[in-house]
Amino acid sequence: MGIYFEVIHKDIAGRLGKLKVGGKIIKTPALLPVVNPHLQIIHPAEMKKLGIEGIITNAYIISKSDEFRHQALERGLHDLLDFDGLIMTDSGSFQMSVYGSVDITNEQTLSFQRDIGSDIWVPLDIPTHPDAPRGEVATQMDITMDRMREARTIFGPDAPISGPVQGAIFEDLRESAGRRVSGMGFAYCPIGAVVPLMEAYRYRELVNVILAAKKGLNSGSCVHLFGAGHPSMFALAVALGCDVFDSAAYALYAKEGRYITPSGTLKLDEMSELPCACQICRSHTADELRKSPDRQKLLACHNLAITMAEISRVRAAVQEGTLWELVDERCRAHPRLLDGYHRLLERVLELKHLDRATKRRFFYRGAESCDRTEVTRYHEMIPRVKLAGTALIDAGGPIPSHFPEIIEFKPPFGPVPYELSETFPVGPCEIPSWDETMVACGIKGLAALLAANTSTKVTISTTSRWEQMFQSAFPDCEVIT
Numbered sequence: 001m002g003i004y005f006e007v008i009h010k011d012i013a014g015r016l017g018k019l020k021v022g023g024k025i026i027k028t029p030a031l032l033p034v035v036n037p038h039l040q041i042i043h044p045a046e047m048k049k050l051g052i053e054g055i056i057t058n059a060y061i062i063s064k065s066d067e068f069r070h071q072a073l074e075r076g077l078h079d080l081l082d083f084d085g086l087i088m089t090d091s092g093s094f095q096m097s098v099y100g101s102v103d104i105t106n107e108q109t110l111s112f113q114r115d116i117g118s119d120i121w122v123p124l125d126i127p128t129h130p131d132a133p134r135g136e137v138a139t140q141m142d143i144t145m146d147r148m149r150e151a152r153t154i155f156g157p158d159a160p161i162s163g164p165v166q167g168a169i170f171e172d173l174r175e176s177a178g179r180r181v182s183g184m185g186f187a188y189c190p191i192g193a194v195v196p197l198m199e200a201y202r203y204r205e206l207v208n209v210i211l212a213a214k215k216g217l218n219s220g221s222c223v224h225l226f227g228a229g230h231p232s233m234f235a236l237a238v239a240l241g242c243d244v245f246d247s248a249a250y251a252l253y254a255k256e257g258r259y260i261t262p263s264g265t266l267k268l269d270e271m272s273e274l275p276c277a278c279q280i281c282r283s284h285t286a287d288e289l290r291k292s293p294d295r296q297k298l299l300a301c302h303n304l305a306i307t308m309a310e311i312s313r314v315r316a317a318v319q320e321g322t323l324w325e326l327v328d329e330r331c332r333a334h335p336r337l338l339d340g341y342h343r344l345l346e347r348v349l350e351l352k353h354l355d356r357a358t359k360r361r362f363f364y365r366g367a368e369s370c371d372r373t374e375v376t377r378y379h380e381m382i383p384r385v386k387l388a389g390t391a392l393i394d395a396g397g398p399i400p401s402h403f404p405e406i407i408e409f410k411p412p413f414g415p416v417p418y419e420l421s422e423t424f425p426v427g428p429c430e431i432p433s434w435d436e437t438m439v440a441c442g443i444k445g446l447a448a449l450l451a452a453n454t455s456t457k458v459t460i461s462t463t464s465r466w467e468q469m470f471q472s473a474f475p476d477c478e479v480i481t
């Protein structure tokens, strides 16, 4: 028993890992589709065939259903849903946040989740609304903590219970919730009550909330972002260190005739083409899909396929170290998502120690790339390089013959000593024609190198386009063109 999480690759604060629980192993980042036993638009057995390794369902709904309660208890949840992969159950907390209260106790829901054979159980946490006043948030968080403590006392240290992290938008409360949850030994930690933030596109605050929770949690915990299911935000959330998502979006959107793409959602009624490689989109025209009697099911299947494909893409990006490029691409899909991305870049100093040392490549994608972890780390490392008595910085100008040490200037990093020229990030870095932001950033790196080598006589060779920038940044250096 127990829940185990193993990290295999890292990129930014993102991880590729394995979650082991109940004799099952699933790859992370993972998406657990929400299965409502009353309306199974896509049967869980069909999901298994689509490569889905885990699902989430609602224990409260099952326990309140005359149809399902006894079957779940007698046959077990996996048999009832006909799914032999990982099944996580939610407790009814979400119903509580919508309807105000539920007629079930923490111990009752956890016992029920145990008795039906759920692989990951959720206690009766209180999903406090992000805009609740601080006093209320703190009080409800204490109740959530008491329930987790109770869960451990009753069910023991090895029960596969998750430890939800609440705290609304108060970063100190989220951090302390994370610390308390980890302190109680929970290894699987959902970040809760973020659905209202995502629904209102409050991605800036979402980034703050995730980073705060992560700061408090043990770095080895598996982090689930409750209710996050739109593929446009997976890359960002994984970059922040989230490992598992769950979503009913594929089904809810299908019901409303909405077609999910990795960059946003379209109305099927307004579409002239189906821009997707899935089997449904390739075998129907937009018009055929609209008129199909199975429209809702087909749309749900497409929505789920596109969602799972994005999870695969994110996993591949973490494995090869190209997550920054994917985050950059996805976050341009909506201005408020771009806000979230910018917030991540502003807080990159907190993440750079988590990022890995070498990656496949560094593609410059505009000014945002100057704030990436690799650039910040390079600028921190570069003062360790010792220069000789004289040095020429080759920033695109003429190269006189008498310089023993020539150092290439490669923005946004700056100086590239010969020994580093084949190493990450400067070696596999692809940049377009220089722009001012990139050069200004490279100048920061050069300034850091020169500040550590004050006795070196430095000449900078550049073109007339950049002469002024170098001259004003380094008034004591000779700048030739």
Ligand code: GUN
Pocket: 090, 091, 092, 093, 094, 122, 123, 125, 126, 127, 164, 191, 192, 193, 194, 195, 226, 227
């Ligand atoms: N589903 C979406 N958000 C939450 C949450 O905060 N807690 C629980 N238990 N389920 C959720």
Ligand code: ZN
Pocket: 276, 277, 278, 279, 280, 281, 282, 302, 303, 305, 306
């Ligand atoms: Zn499709």
